[in-house]
Amino acid sequence: MSIDVTQIGKQFGTFTALSDVTLHVPDGQLVALLGPSGSGKTTLLRVIAGLETPDTGRVHLAGQDVTHAGPGERGIGFVFQHYALFKHMTVFENVAFGLKVKRGAARPTAATIREKVMRLLSLVQLDWAAARYPSQLSGGQRQRVALARALAVEPRVLLLDEPFGALDAAVRQELRDWLRQLHNELHVTSVFVTHDQEEALEIADRIVVFNAGRIEQEGTPGDVYHHPASAFTYRFLGRANVWQTDAREQTLVRPHDLHLSPEPAPGAVPAQIVRVHQVGPTARLELSRAGDLPSLEAHLPARDVQAFQVGQQVYVSPTAQQTYSVTSS
Numbered sequence: 001m002s003i004d005v006t007q008i009g010k011q012f013g014t015f016t017a018l019s020d021v022t023l024h025v026p027d028g029q030l031v032a033l034l035g036p037s038g039s040g041k042t043t044l045l046r047v048i049a050g051l052e053t054p055d056t057g058r059v060h061l062a063g064q065d066v067t068h069a070g071p072g073e074r075g076i077g078f079v080f081q082h083y084a085l086f087k088h089m090t091v092f093e094n095v096a097f098g099l100k101v102k103r104g105a106a107r108p109t110a111a112t113i114r115e116k117v118m119r120l121l122s123l124v125q126l127d128w129a130a131a132r133y134p135s136q137l138s139g140g141q142r143q144r145v146a147l148a149r150a151l152a153v154e155p156r157v158l159l160l161d162e163p164f165g166a167l168d169a170a171v172r173q174e175l176r177d178w179l180r181q182l183h184n185e186l187h188v189t190s191v192f193v194t195h196d197q198e199e200a201l202e203i204a205d206r207i208v209v210f211n212a213g214r215i216e217q218e219g220t221p222g223d224v225y226h227h228p229a230s231a232f233t234y235r236f237l238g239r240a241n242v243w244q245t246d247a248r249e250q251t252l253v254r255p256h257d258l259h260l261s262p263e264p265a266p267g268a269v270p271a272q273i274v275r276v277h278q279v280g281p282t283a284r285l286e287l288s289r290a291g292d293l294p295s296l297e298a299h300l301p302a303r304d305v306q307a308f309q310v311g312q313q314v315y316v317s318p319t320a321q322q323t324y325s326v327t328s329s
């Protein structure tokens with residue numbers, strides 16, 4: 001089911017949480033809302049869910065105006081950062097809950113509920129844990145139960161608010177891959193809030209970058225990463241060096257786009273290696289430049305770093321760069 005939000009504005013007192021936000025999410029897409037803390041991502045998710053009423057603008061689901069419909073009328077599933085499973089219920093009962101509380105004819109038979117819950121549990125690879133309690137599961141497993149529970153009522157839209165935020169890096173990675181796979185199977189239109197750019201770039205069909213209550217840029221992961229329209233997006237999507245700056249313009253370079261040579265080369269500027277930090281396949285070098293030019297961070301494949309050492313003078317040139325007018329940062 002497609003989602004359209006049009007010119008949404010939302011104030012909390014004098015604070016503007018959302019300003020003129022217009023967004024189209026086509027049916028079946030997985031879209032990431034990406035931005036710093038406080039930029040309005042969760043507020044937009046809550047507006048789509050009907051948990052927050054916008055001051056201005058409209059919300060349409062599948063072309064139908066739901067701006068004033070309650071959350072229960074929208075057919076939306078929600079998964080939050082902190083898995084709110086019922087502690088006193090087994091995994092099976094947690095997933096079955098939304099089906100059991102349905103009223104009258106909408107309530108499936110016990111056999112249908114059982115079959116559906118077990119199918120969902122096998123989809124999230126937790127059928128073996130049906131009789132366990134949440135306290136007997138890891139954080140990642142609990143989050144998968146939360147997702148199965150949200151899917152049980154067959155939502156037309158799935159909203160995920162930092163669903164893996166509380167988990168450690170390895171589990172996050174595993175759940176990312178798994179969520180992407182699940183989405184490929186189910187195609188439920190999904191909106192996913194994160195402040196982790198890698199997470200967004202890896203799993204989303206489209207990325208919407210938020211900055212201070214506004215949409216800064218939107219596009220495919222490739223679009224926003226390779227063609228950031230502003231210094232804000234460039235900086236938010238990865239580490240950035242200020243190569244050159246003046247009153248009007250600023251040139252930014254990614255650490256892996258800096259080329260280092262022990263010998264002078266055309267276009268290369270002298271710098272001194274201040275620190276070499278090598279863990280894993282990539283080495284990080286800190287470089288200082290003469291005068292008051294900002295220092296640089298360069299990333300090299302670990303096998304290339306042997307040629308360089310702390311204190312050495314090197315010559316640095318960018319292999320790719322982006323220039324922005326200073327007002328856009």
Ligand SMILES: Nc1ncnc2c1ncn2[C@@H]1O[C@H](COP(=O)(O)OP(=O)(O)OP(=O)(O)O)[C@@H](O)[C@H]1O
Binds near residue numbers: 015035038039044195
């Ligand atoms: N009910 C509320 N009352 C007052 N201010 C609020 C309320 N809800 C959100 N805000 C403010 O609106 C701003 C946007 O909040 P929101 O939660 O949408 O940001 P976010 O981008 O999701 O941030 P985070 O990544 O930290 O969750 C924040 O400054 C927040 O303090």
